[in-house]
Amino acid sequence: MKPVDRHLADILAVVRPLAPLEVEIDAALGAVLAEDVVSPVPLPPFDNSAMDGYAVRAEDVAGAPVTLPVIGDVAAGDGGLNAVGPGLVARVMTGAPMPAGADAVVPVEWTDGGTARVRIDRPAPPGNAIRRAGEDVLAGETVLREGARIGAAQVGILAGAGRRRVRVRPRPRVVVLSTGAELAEPGTPLGAGQIWESNSFMLTAAVREAGAEAFRAGSVSDDPKEFLDVLDAQLLRADAVITSGGVSMGAYEPVKEALSPLGTVAFEKVAMQPGMPQGFGVVGPDRVPIFTLPGNPVSSFVSFVLFVRPALRAMQGLPAGPPEAVRATVTAPLRSPAGKRSYLRAVLTGRTVAPVTGQGSHQLAALAAANALIVVPEDATSLPEGAEVEVIPL
Ligand SMILES: Nc1nc2c(c(=O)[nH]1)N[C@H]1C(S)=C(S)[C@@H](COP(=O)(O)OP(=O)(O)OC[C@H]3O[C@@H](n4cnc5c(N)ncnc54)[C@H](O)[C@@H]3O)O[C@H]1N2
Numbered sequence: 074m075k076p077v078d079r080h081l082a083d084i085l086a087v088v089r090p091l092a093p094l095e096v097e098i099d100a101a102l103g104a105v106l107a108e109d110v111v112s113p114v115p116l117p118p119f120d121n122s123a124m125d126g127y128a129v130r131a132e133d134v135a136g137a138p139v140t141l142p143v144i145g146d147v148a149a150g151d152g153g154l155n156a157v158g159p160g161l162v163a164r165v166m167t168g169a170p171m172p173a174g175a176d177a178v179v180p181v182e183w184t185d186g187g188t189a190r191v192r193i194d195r196p197a198p199p200g201n202a203i204r205r206a207g208e209d210v211l212a213g214e215t216v217l218r219e220g221a222r223i224g225a226a227q228v229g230i231l232a233g234a235g236r237r238r239v240r241v242r243p244r245p246r247v248v249v250l251s252t253g254a255e256l257a258e259p260g261t262p263l264g265a266g267q268i269w270e271s272n273s274f275m276l277t278a279a280v281r282e283a284g285a286e287a288f289r290a291g292s293v294s295d296d297p298k299e300f301l302d303v304l305d306a307q308l309l310r311a312d313a314v315i316t317s318g319g320v321s322m323g324a325y326e327p328v329k330e331a332l333s334p335l336g337t338v339a340f341e342k343v344a345m346q347p348g349m350p351q352g353f354g355v356v357g358p359d360r361v362p363i364f365t366l367p368g369n370p371v372s373s374f375v376s377f378v379l380f381v382r383p384a385l386r387a388m389q390g391l392p393a394g395p396p397e398a399v400r401a402t403v404t405a406p407l408r409s410p411a412g413k414r415s416y417l418r419a420v421l422t423g424r425t426v427a428p429v430t431g432q433g434s435h436q437l438a439a440l441a442a443a444n445a446l447i448v449v450p451e452d453a454t455s456l457p458e459g460a461e462v463e464v465i466p467l
């Protein structure tokens with residue numbers, strides 16, 4: 074059987090980062106930056122008041138209480154300003170440029186709030202309540218680096234640094250397709266021998282959690298011809314395809330039957346539990362990567378975490394490799410098949426990890442109750458309670 078690490082390496086050798094493109098910052102959320110972003114000006118661009126109050130010369134209010142004449146108002150957005158001469162003050166608002174001559178702001182709470190003359194009750198030291206030009210960012214300073222995921226705060230600084238468009242790697246568009254004659258759409262009644270279709274919903278959600286865009290193409294029955302037709306129609310909008318089911322040893326394995334003759338998708342047994350039957354390759358004229366995951370829901374999910382998520386990271390230009398793991402002490406003895414790496418569903422709490430009840434690869438409720446996978450190495454068939462194990466947080 075093929076080692077897990079080699080299967081991932083084979084996948085990462087094929088997938089490529091998507092070509093960068095320029096988008097409006099409105100549309101950049103969730104994408105990965107494909108350039109360093111530099112601010113053309115200092116931020117803030119000018120010295121300005123941090124509070125509503127009065128721009129003063131600190132030396133004039135050192136002996137407060139004092140009463141001084143107010144020469145006028147400076148609002149946020151005001152341009153041409155009068156200088157504040159000795160013994161004079163100007164009323165200023167938060168964000169307003171500091172008038173020349175003034176070197177401190179007295180908050181309105183420290184005054185009687187006067188508009189022609191103002192009584193100032195407390196002294197303000199030089200620099201009080203002033204936000205200096207360049208205090209956040211210097212002119213020419215890099216505010217975001219290539220490879221950063223763009224979240225709300227990153228959209229904020231793009232706009233704040235005056236950018237309207239930005240170069241990003243787009244979110245990969247991933248088509249998700251389930252196969253199986255037994256599958257009924259959730260929300261419809263179950264017929265004899267049917268189960269509700271869960272994998273396409275779960276994998277679509279997993280794709281979105283991984284920062285990519287997902288299109289759920291629903292499920293097709295066990296007819297390889299129908300599978301190929303649907304795949305063909307979906308390829309137009311796909312940077313990658315994920316299928317579930319139809320890849321093991323049964324009499325009706327539409328995915329394997331349809332794709333094997335192409336010669337571009339390899340179906341292999343990977344030394345892992347769950348998730349042994351795996352397929353990966355490329356399809357269509359654009360050689361779109363396709364992941365054919367096993368149909369058992371837990372197998373599908375674990376395969377996504379181990380193989381598809383790293384590939385989607387690589388397509389976004391992010392560092393890609395095996396999922397990050399931590400070490401923890403296990404609260405119960407563990408068993409694992411010889412020669413396979415097991416990924417047991419578990420609850421990780423601090424530095425201890427407890428396997429959940431229900432380790433079958435059909436036991437989706439147990440997966441939903443878990444927040445981590447315990448990794449049991451290929452050469453271990455059992456581990457005692459208290460053993461230190463590797464754990465992948467989910
Ligand atoms: N004789 C053998 N039988 C099986 C082997 C084997 O090596 N020899 N491998 C087993 C393993 S391991 C797995 S995993 C499964 C993989 O099978 P397939 O990928 O072909 O998937 P199916 O047969 O279509 O389905 C398996 C199982 O999962 C349920 N399923 C499938 N799709 C969905 C879906 N979208 N939503 C919910 N549940 C789904 C399906 O009903 C089956 O119960 O093969 C073993 N057999």
Ligand code: MOO
Binds near residue numbers: 346347434
């Ligand atoms: O890969 Mo299967 O997951 O062992 O049930």
